[in-house]
Amino acid sequence: QKEVEQNSGPLSVPEGAIASLNCTYSDRGSQSFFWYRQYSGKSPELIMSIYSNGDKEDGRFTAQLNKASQYVSLLIRDSQPSDSATYLCAVNRPGSSASKIIFGSGTRLSIRP
């Protein structure tokens, strides 16, 4: 079982709709959760972080965390063509002297006009 799992996609969503991206993780001790956006050929860019159960909203983005189910999601409202990218879920791996971050392999999102 991978430490951080994401559906690779592509996920195709019409412009203006809500895009829902999901991620599961294996270590119950994880405490820090991140969503990065990566355009093709570019570096990952942090768009959301969440550290406690529930929802966290920032503009059109909402991160949702459910530690009991070991599940974290990202909702993008009013999807725009510029949201077309690969979204990486990242989770800290607890138990080491330095808190290491493990990345999922990403979900490719395509917003169709």
Added chain:
Amino acid sequence: EAQVTQNPRYLITVTGKKLTVTCSQNMNHEYMSWYRQDPGLGLRQIYYSMNVEVTDKGDVPEGYKVSRKEKRNFPLILESPSPNQTSLYFCASSPRPGQGPYNEQFFGPGTRLTVL
């Protein structure tokens, strides 16, 4: 401007020819890390450093070396590159090791390496 820089951005080399990819950050971050990104495998950590002179292996360290003599710089060294090290490499930094926001990593622009 707060940033992480990497050089070179693109490199084509041959098997066995030693190379160094530089990484520098101007945010006074303690924690720096190197990742490689391959299709279908995502980002995998090669080495990380918690501070000057403190480095440790990540998940895929074989064939790589690092050093951290100054806080801002964290070069990645391939002593004898091989074709399986052809990849996209990213350097990243975060304020310091720890929980929560301290883990938020900022990435450099990437170095695309091809080893023939």
